[in-house]
Amino acid sequence: MEIEQLEKVASQVRRDIVRMVHGCQSGHPGGSLGCTELLVALYFERMKLKENDGKVVFDMNGKDEDLFFLSNGHISPVWYSVLARKGYFPVSELATFRKLNSRLQGHPTTHEHLEGIRIASGSLGQGLSVALGAATAKKLNNDKGTVYVLMGDGEQQEGQVWEAATFAPHHQVDNLIAFIDLNGQQIDGPTVKVMNNRDLGAKYEAFGWEVISIEEGNDMAAVLKGLYEAKGRLGHGRPIMVLLHTGMGYGVDFMMGSHKWHGVAPNDEQLAAALAQLDETLGDY
Amino acid sequence: MKKYTFTEKKDTRSGFGAGMHVLGQQNPNVVALCADLVGSLKLEPFIKENPERFIQCGISEANMIGVSAGLTIGGKIPFATTFANFATGRVYDQIRQSVAYSNKNVKICASHAGLTLGEDGATHQILEDIGMMKMLPGMTVINPCDYNQTKAATIAIADYDGPVYLRFGRPVIPIFTDPDQKFEIGKAWMVNEGTDVSIIATGHMVWEAIQAGEILEAEGINAEIINIHTIKPLDEEAILKSVEKTGCVVTAEEHNRIGGLGDSVAQVLVKNKLVPQEYVAVNDSFGESGTPAQLLEKYGLDAKHIVEAAKRAIARK
Numbered sequence: 001m002e003i004e005q006l007e008k009v010a011s012q013v014r015r016d017i018v019r020m021v022h023g024c025q026s027g028h029p030g031g032s033l034g035c036t037e038l039l040v041a042l043y044f045e046r047m048k049l050k051e052n053d054g055k056v057v058f059d060m061n062g063k064d065e066d067l068f069f070l071s072n073g074h075i076s077p078v079w080y081s082v083l084a085r086k087g088y089f090p091v092s093e094l095a096t097f098r099k100l101n102s103r104l105q106g107h108p109t110t111h112e113h114l115e116g117i118r119i120a121s122g123s124l125g126q127g128l129s130v131a132l133g134a135a136t137a138k139k140l141n142n143d144k145g146t147v148y149v150l151m152g153d154g155e156q157q158e159g160q161v162w163e164a165a166t167f168a169p170h171h172q173v174d175n176l177i178a179f180i181d182l183n184g185q186q187i188d189g190p191t192v193k194v195m196n197n198r199d200l201g202a203k204y205e206a207f208g209w210e211v212i213s214i215e216e217g218n219d220m221a222a223v224l225k226g227l228y229e230a231k232g233r234l235g236h237g238r239p240i241m242v243l244l245h246t247g248m249g250y251g252v253d254f255m256m257g258s259h260k261w262h263g264v265a266p267n268d269e270q271l272a273a274a275l276a277q278l279d280e281t282l283g284d285y
Numbered sequence: 286m287k288k289y290t291f292t293e294k295k296d297t298r299s300g301f302g303a304g305m306h307v308l309g310q311q312n313p314n315v316v317a318l319c320a321d322l323v324g325s326l327k328l329e330p331f332i333k334e335n336p337e338r339f340i341q342c343g344i345s346e347a348n349m350i351g352v353s354a355g356l357t358i359g360g361k362i363p364f365a366t367t368f369a370n371f372a373t374g375r376v377y378d379q380i381r382q383s384v385a386y387s388n389k390n391v392k393i394c395a396s397h398a399g400l401t402l403g404e405d406g407a408t409h410q411i412l413e414d415i416g417m418m419k420m421l422p423g424m425t426v427i428n429p430c431d432y433n434q435t436k437a438a439t440i441a442i443a444d445y446d447g448p449v450y451l452r453f454g455r456p457v458i459p460i461f462t463d464p465d466q467k468f469e470i471g472k473a474w475m476v477n478e479g480t481d482v483s484i485i486a487t488g489h490m491v492w493e494a495i496q497a498g499e500i501l502e503a504e505g506i507n508a509e510i511i512n513i514h515t516i517k518p519l520d521e522e523a524i525l526k527s528v529e530k531t532g533c534v535v536t537a538e539e540h541n542r543i544g545g546l547g548d549s550v551a552q553v554l555v556k557n558k559l560v561p562q563e564y565v566a567v568n569d570s571f572g573e574s575g576t577p578a579q580l581l582e583k584y585g586l587d588a589k590h591i592v593e594a595a596k597r598a599i600a601r602k
Contacts, residue, residue: 061360110387118358120387123378129348130383133355133363136340140316141359160379163345167352171340 001044006220008281009085010040014251015284016081016094018274021265024098027106030261031152032078034183034246037223039082042068042148046227049086056087058115066145067134069119071127072152072181073107074263080104083116084285091285125158127151128178132168135176146234150179154186156197162207168239169208177230177240178209182217183248185259201243209241217246252277286502287477289495291459297489298396298453300432302327304439305364309335312443316356320346320367325455326396328366346371347379353391354383362443363391369398369452370411377417384448385421392442393418394451398428399539400567400584401456401489401577410572416544418450419517425470426517428452428538428546430491432460434514437468445470454539456577458492471515473523479509482595483527483534487513487546490537490565490586497591508595516546521553528554533598534562537591539581542566561601563594 001009013036021027043049047066050057059065070079077097084091089103096102103112107122119130131149138145155161168176180200188194197203201211210233214226223244230240248262249255252274255266266274308315309331317331318340332339342349346367353363365372372395373380384391400410419426425447429435435453442449462474476491477498486494491512498508509527513520528534534554536547547564554560567584581587 061358063359067358119354119389120382123382126347126351126379126383129351129379130355130358132348133352134358135355136352137356137359137361140337140361143359160345160347160351163343163348164351167342167345167348170343 003220003224006040006044009044010036010220011279012282013040013078013081013085015275015278015280017077018252018266018271019284020077020081020094020097022271023095025265026098027077027265028074028263029077029265030185030248030255030259031072031075031181031183033252033255034218034248034250035075035078035150035181036251037218037220038150038179038244039078041220041223041227043082043086045224046231047148048145058088060118062118062145063141064143064145067118067147069127069131069134069147069149070108071121071149072124072155073121076104076106076108079108085282088115094285124152124155125160128161128164131176131178132164132173135173136171138175146231147176148179149176150181153180153182153184153191153197153200154194156180156200157195165204165207165209172237173239174235174237177234177242179242179244182243182245185248185262187259187262189259204241208238210238211241211243213243213245215245217244218250286498289461291461293460294457295432295460296455296457297429297432297435298325298455299327300429300435301394301396301439301451301453302330304436306330307440308443309338312362314360314362315443316340316361316363318342318349318353318363318365320344320349320371322367325368326366326394346376350376350379350391351383354387354389357389357391364394365391366394366396368409369395369414370409373414373417373450374411381421385424388423389448390446392449392451396453397455398452399454399489400572400580400586401454401539403455403577403580404574406574407571412541412567412572413544414452415516415538415540415546419549423448424517425449425515427470427515428488429514430488430512431458431462433462433464433466434468437466438514441468441470452488454489456489458489461492461495471518471520473520474512474514476510476512477508479507479531481507481531482509482599483531484508484510484537484591484595485513485524485534485546485550486510486537487516489539493581493586493588494537494591496588497595500588500592501595506595506599513546516549519549519553524550524553525557528558528560532602533560535565535591535594535598536562537565537586539586540566541569543569561598563598565591565594
């Protein structure tokens with residue numbers, strides 16, 4: 001897909017995000033908006049997905065396809081929107097987000113059999129371990145697919161992440177690309193103030209990872225280039241860590257760069273102000 | 286009283302290791318994981334024959350549970366192994382979210398459960414694991430009674446699609462069940478038919494129950510002994526059928542009296558048929574260092590205590 005097309009998808013995904021969290025007056029718009037370019041680039045351009053007659057087909061085991069895991073499950077709005085826009089389930093279902101009897105639970109789950117989701121996430125720090133298991137299964141199955149996993153930067157404060165970070169190079173899990181969404185914010189404030197992670201790149205390098213950075217994580221061309229570079233480093237005995245620098249709330253001016261929009265929904269006026277900044281490119285749900 | 290004799294004593298964890306050895310040869314999807322306790326879990330024969338299907342996780346149990354959940358995505362059947370304390374309490378949230386809620390086909394296999402690991406003391410003697418695991422929706426909880434039953438259970442759970450907690454232990458105890466038994470998840474085993482009291486036991490306590498049955502028989506009391514190896518799902522039918530006949534129950538388990546087999550049985554009785562029930566279980570305390578026999582005696586879990594409990598239950602009829 002051309003960059004312009006991907007950017008159009010991203011704009012619609014951002015509209016979906018703010019409309020979803022507005023619709024239920026809850027959810028996490030900030031991190032969702034910040035990771036929009038990454039998820040659009042992965043699903044609409046970089047990932048090899050199972051398709052039938054040009055339409056994506058969901059298979060839990062994901063044999064011979066690339067897999068994506070969302071460890072910081074609270075940014076479910078961006079994932080749900082991208083999955084729906086990609087064709088995994090009807091776009092109209094986005095309207096049910098966080099409502100009773102919905103398959104679009106506050107945090108992603110397999111419990112409701114939503115196409116595209118392979119593990120529950122929400123309680124932080126578990127996704128990297130799960131992705132390592134899935135990547136290991138691919139190796140055991142001689143499956144050439146790549147496993148992608150996204151974590152938050154606040155999430156790096158969980159101890160389990162570092163268990164997984166130790167495991168991956170030891171077992172040479174080199175069919176995995178992990179991302180940290182470096183937006184520098186978490187619920188209680190800037191990450192450096194709440195609990196300073198210090199130099200995550202140096203940490204992962206010391207653990208034996210191949211580390212690359214995408215400095216402009218909200219620039220589609222930069223994200224595509226970074227993903228291309230990451231993919232090129234697979235298969236050399238080391239797991240790949242991509243430090244993705246994003247802006248929390250990116251794309252909606254009054255939500256940008258502040259932890260205040262981590263888990264707060266816009267009111268009617270704020271929704272209108274946000275939508276005025278985002279082109280409706282694919283039609284609202 | 287049906288006679289149970291034995292020619293050999295072994296630990297149930299060795300039954301697990303033997304079961305894994307068989308699975309390694311029979312089921313190419315079985316993968317073993319361990320958190321730096323390969324010798325304690327008796328995994329050497331499996332690893333020797335299937336090195337590519339063994340994943341050493343180091344002392345990182347949380348990661349091991351997550352990796353196990355991920356392995357199921359790709360059709361593998363992971364057996365995640367460590368001591369019962371580290372396999373449950375330490376990683377409860379990982380099991381809850383990545384395994385149970387996600388309905389992943391992970392087998393959590395836990396050795397050194399209960400008091401009878403002995404000298405290591407209370408830090409390692411988990412007495413709350415059955416309760417924690419049975420509270421998780423969709424989790425199957427199995428606590429076999431000897432080497433042969435543990436081996437059979439290990440092989441059986443590979444064919445069951447869903448999360449399982451398999452609990453076994455360290456002490457050597459008599460092997461008294463059939464080496465060729467077919468293990469049926471959720472199906473109680475009638476150890477001895479009787480009429481005066483139902484002794485419902487799980488894990489290491491089944492052998493204690495058999496000894497108690499012999500003591501009771503000498504005193505003219507005819508005990509029915511039932512082995513509940515699967516605590517969840519519970520064989521309610523077998524329990525109710527037994528109490529219809531005997532009119533009172535003793536439950537026996539190497540676990541806290543809160544949240545274990547006894548409470549599961551009590552729920553069945555409260556809902557269906559109220560009969561007196563006596564608990565043989567640890568009385569809401571932690572354990573301590575000692576030999577297995579000393580600990581069973583001190584914490585009220587040996588045959589003598591089952592006999593006393595049976596008499597109390599009968600007296601309350």
